[in-house]
Amino acid sequence: MSALLKPFKSDQPIPKSFVPLLAFTLLAIGLAIYRLYAGLGATTNMSDHYPWGIWITVDLFLIPVAGAAFTISLISYYFGRERYHTIIRPAVLAGFLGYGVVGVLLFLDIGRWPQFYNILVPPLNVHSFLEEISICVTLYTIILVIEIAPVFLEKWGIQAKWIDRWILWIAGAGIVLSTLHQSSLGSLFLLLRYKLHPLWWTPALPVLFFLQALYTGLGMTAIATNIVWKMLNIPRDKELYRRLGQVMSLVLSLYFAVKVGDWMGSGEFATLMHPDPYVIIALLEVFLGVIVPLVILFSRLSSHSAGPFWAGVFALMGTFINRLVITWIGVAEPSPIPYMPSWIEIFITVGLLAGAFLVYGVVVRYFKLFPDPGEGHSH
Amino acid sequence: MSLSRRDFLKVVGATAGTALVAAQPVLAAPGTTDPNEYVGMLYDATKCVGCNACTNACRQWNKTTPEIVEGLYDAPQQLSADTWTLIQLYQDGEASSFVKRQCMHCVDPACVSGCPVEALKKSAAGPVTYDPNRCIGCRYCMYTCPFHVPRFEWKEVIPEITKCTLCADRIAEGNGPACAERCPTGALIWGKRGELIADGESRLAAEPTRYINKIYGKEDVGGTGVMYLSAVAFEHLGLPKVDNTPVPEISEAIGNLFLPGIIVGGPLVLAALHSIAKRGGLDEEA
Numbered sequence: 001m002s003a004l005l006k007p008f009k010s011d012q013p014i015p016k017s018f019v020p021l022l023a024f025t026l027l028a029i030g031l032a033i034y035r036l037y038a039g040l041g042a043t044t045n046m047s048d049h050y051p052w053g054i055w056i057t058v059d060l061f062l063i064p065v066a067g068a069a070f071t072i073s074l075i076s077y078y079f080g081r082e083r084y085h086t087i088i089r090p091a092v093l094a095g096f097l098g099y100g101v102v103g104v105l106l107f108l109d110i111g112r113w114p115q116f117y118n119i120l121v122p123p124l125n126v127h128s129f130l131e132e133i134s135i136c137v138t139l140y141t142i143i144l145v146i147e148i149a150p151v152f153l154e155k156w157g158i159q160a161k162w163i164d165r166w167i168l169w170i171a172g173a174g175i176v177l178s179t180l181h182q183s184s185l186g187s188l189f190l191l192l193r194y195k196l197h198p199l200w201w202t203p204a205l206p207v208l209f210f211l212q213a214l215y216t217g218l219g220m221t222a223i224a225t226n227i228v229w230k231m232l233n234i235p236r237d238k239e240l241y242r243r244l245g246q247v248m249s250l251v252l253s254l255y256f257a258v259k260v261g262d263w264m265g266s267g268e269f270a271t272l273m274h275p276d277p278y279v280i281i282a283l284l285e286v287f288l289g290v291i292v293p294l295v296i297l298f299s300r301l302s303s304h305s306a307g308p309f310w311a312g313v314f315a316l317m318g319t320f321i322n323r324l325v326i327t328w329i330g331v332a333e334p335s336p337i338p339y340m341p342s343w344i345e346i347f348i349t350v351g352l353l354a355g356a357f358l359v360y361g362v363v364v365r366y367f368k369l370f371p372d373p374g375e376g377h378s379h
Numbered sequence: 380m381s382l383s384r385r386d387f388l389k390v391v392g393a394t395a396g397t398a399l400v401a402a403q404p405v406l407a408a409p410g411t412t413d414p415n416e417y418v419g420m421l422y423d424a425t426k427c428v429g430c431n432a433c434t435n436a437c438r439q440w441n442k443t444t445p446e447i448v449e450g451l452y453d454a455p456q457q458l459s460a461d462t463w464t465l466i467q468l469y470q471d472g473e474a475s476s477f478v479k480r481q482c483m484h485c486v487d488p489a490c491v492s493g494c495p496v497e498a499l500k501k502s503a504a505g506p507v508t509y510d511p512n513r514c515i516g517c518r519y520c521m522y523t524c525p526f527h528v529p530r531f532e533w534k535e536v537i538p539e540i541t542k543c544t545l546c547a548d549r550i551a552e553g554n555g556p557a558c559a560e561r562c563p564t565g566a567l568i569w570g571k572r573g574e575l576i577a578d579g580e581s582r583l584a585a586e587p588t589r590y591i592n593k594i595y596g597k598e599d600v601g602g603t604g605v606m607y608l609s610a611v612a613f614e615h616l617g618l619p620k621v622d623n624t625p626v627p628e629i630s631e632a633i634g635n636l637f638l639p640g641i642i643v644g645g646p647l648v649l650a651a652l653h654s655i656a657k658r659g660g661l662d663e664e665a
């Protein structure tokens with residue numbers, strides 16, 4: 001895999017690790033076309049009992065993960081933490097690709113795709129969080145394109161000074177749009193008041209989703225930078241890492257407080273005392289996704305680069321469980337016919353992710369995504 | 380458990396109250412009628428004999444395809460893309476009851492609140508209607524409906540959402556829903572919601588031992604267009620225990636609070652952060 005990330009060697013042949021990624025991507029493209037041609041019923045295992053399947057679960061997980069771009073912009077541009085600038089570009093590109101996968105999956109998921117544009121054509125429902133998310137994600141993707149554009153423009157010798165000049169406004173708009181849609185993703189489930197398991201249904205859903213997006217994004221940044229620095233042999237920025245861990249532990253603590261506070265306020269805390277599968281999943285989610293990362297970050301590990309990395313890994317696990325329950329396991333259906341994704345659903349998902357990695361690898365290789373070793377680390 | 384949650388809801392609701400009160404008159408759909416004026420149906424399970432005249436009437440009027448199940452002509456097990464209403468049987472020892480299933484035509488429907496493109500609408504006459512030319516097929520309505528009603532034409536390449544329309548086309552011409560007009564025993568009647576409630580209440584008063592003392596749908600989820608009388612507990616008939624708050628209320632209250640809050644507050648917070656950062660206030664290094 002390390003060949004995937006070797007930068008600036010446009011004269012070298014295509015590395016071998018690109019081949020399987022390309023194969024999976026092409027398979028996914030083929031299957032996606034087949035899905036559009038044959039319909040959802042013929043290609044997926046979704047049904048009247050499980051109208052949303054694995055694609056939606058993956059979307060709801062990818063959006064906070066891709067939120068890394070938003071978290072880093074926030075810290076870097078608005079908390080005056082200049083040193084984070086070195087990881088903005090890789091984070092924004094990852095964010096853009098994440099949202100790209102989400103966008104394609106959503107397009108494949110909607111049954112009446114030939115009129116997908118209705119989502120942006122009035123009359124639109126001002127009450128619908130789904131509508132609001134669609135508008136925000138569309139606008140935010142445009143913002144990400146603008147933010148990442150200089151990487152390509154400078155390679156082709158085009159100067160886009162206006163992007164630099166307006167970057168605070170551009171990034172600011174991205175931050176507001178992210179706050180809106182990351183929290184609204186939780187609000188989407190407010191309407192499932194009688195269907196979503198009471199351990200997860202709460203009016204605080206938007207707050208929980210927003211905080212979760214923040215720490216998941218930070219966790220993702222810790223994971224990605226750790227891998228990338230290792231592969232590219234860039235000296236690790238220990239101070240940046242320590243700070244990342246600090247912010248992350250702060251947000252995690254806040255999330256923990258809201259989550260437990262909500263359970264107490266709603267009386268669900270008592271439910272936790274009578275273990276059933278849902279209680280176990282809920283406890284596992286909070287333990288893996290919140291408590292373990294907090295312990296790691298407050299331990300001596302936190303000064304070591306492995307600290308934020310592992311905290312990130314566990315936080316992502318917790319977020320995945322959370323999104324899995326809220327989109328799928330925790331939603332009551334009257335006569336549950338178990339849903340398992342079809343192989344087409346799985347391979348489309350895997351292939352699109354492979355495609356995102358492939359594009360990332362290509363961009364790292366042929367464009368200047370990371371500063372040269374030493375540059376930006378001299379504080 | 381649910382009681383305390385409700386109390387919590389009330390607290391949140393009260394907080395959101397001001398915003399709601401301010402926003403509602405503006406956001407209310409034009410031509411919204413008094414819920415008692417909506418056309419609805421009253422189904423008295425104690426009078427139903429399970430003859431399926433209503434389900435056949437539905438097929439004829441809406442031209443849906445009968446479901447052949449294991450050599451039986453038209454024996455649907457549950458609502459489906461082709462079956463918009465059906466009669467089910469509940470049996471437990473001595474106790475038994477039929478129950479008719481179809482869209483409840485909620486007064487304040489979750490499906491309408493969630494549909495991003497206004498493909499689903501609460502019409503002024505009462506029916507919750509569907510417009511396939513708007514629908515993108517996201518299936519959020521199937522997800523949000525507390526009664527598990529909307530279905531999807533999974534067999535089609537470009538499927539539509541299907542559900543009972545309350546025969547909105549017939550209502551527009553002054554007729555009643557096909558099923559209610561066909562019912563031979565008077566178990567299913569149609570009319571203005573307010574009149575149906577009055578009728579139901581007088582039945583409850585006249586024969587209190589015959590019924591559970593409640594019209595399901597009079598207030599549940601803020602009221603439904605299709606209402607039920609029954610001798611057995613409503614949960615047994617697949618009518619879930621819900622409270623009287625419309626499902627969209629909390630969601631829309633939070634939307635009215637959060638969205639403007641973030642749009643206005645977000646930039647203000649960012650501006651404040653920026654000016655602090657410029658002075659090096661937040662950065663210990665500076």
Ligand code: SF4
Pocket residue numbers: 481482483484485488489490491507523524525526527528529542
């Ligand atoms: S029963 Fe379901 S589909 Fe029918 S109006 Fe109510 S929420 Fe909508």
Ligand code: SF4
Pocket residue numbers: 493494495496497498499513514515516517518519520521540
């Ligand atoms: S599937 Fe169609 S009708 Fe249902 S919520 Fe989505 S756009 Fe609206």
